[in-house]
Amino acid sequence: MMAAEYTFTLPVGLVSPDGRAFQQGGMRLATALDEIEPMGDPRVRANEAYYGLLVLARVMTWLGPYRTVTPELVASLAALDFSYLQQVYSNLNSAGARMPQPSFAAAQAAPAPAPQEPRLIETQCPHCQAILELDLSQGVEAAQGEML
Numbered sequence: 001m002m003a004a005e006y007t008f009t010l011p012v013g014l015v016s017p018d019g020r021a022f023q024q025g026g027m028r029l030a031t032a033l034d035e036i037e038p039m040g041d042p043r044v045r046a047n048e049a050y051y052g053l054l055v056l057a058r059v060m061t062w063l064g065p066y067r068t069v070t071p072e073l074v075a076s077l078a079a080l081d082f083s084y085l086q087q088v089y090s091n092l093n094s095a096g097a098r099m100p101q102p103s104f105a106a107a108q109a110a111p112a113p114a115p116q117e118p119r120l121i122e123t124q125c126p127h128c129q130a131i132l133e134l135d136l137s138q139g140v141e142a143a144q145g146e147m148l
Helices: 032-040 042-046 050-059 071-075 079-093 104-109 136-147
Strands: 006-015 021-027 060-063 120-124 131-135
Touching (some): 006 079, 032 042, 042 050, 050 060, 050 071, 050 079
Antiparallel strands (some): 120 131
């Protein structure tokens, strides 16, 4: 029998205002409604990239001291943590899959997304408000190089 909840360790973690990082969290298996209901959310209709964030907020059972995980909490995580959580979700909810046991090094080396989808996300520059399309499959180093 599969466990009801799986514990994970984020590579970076949620950083509190006093500088503490909370890396431990829990995730349960997704239900059909976890994947269907976010499709009707106005935020998803306005920006499809929001879908993954809403699904993760629904299946995460806790994160650090937070026993309720909101979309805003998930959105405040580092991009590496978000990518890691997507990988954990995918591995956990794939047919016959078992909870992955990635290390910090594995998460840094390959926070690979599900291979069937392109890893493009739309975001907005907080400084100039320009709409940008980021290719997450190229990794952090490539994105930083483009900004220089």
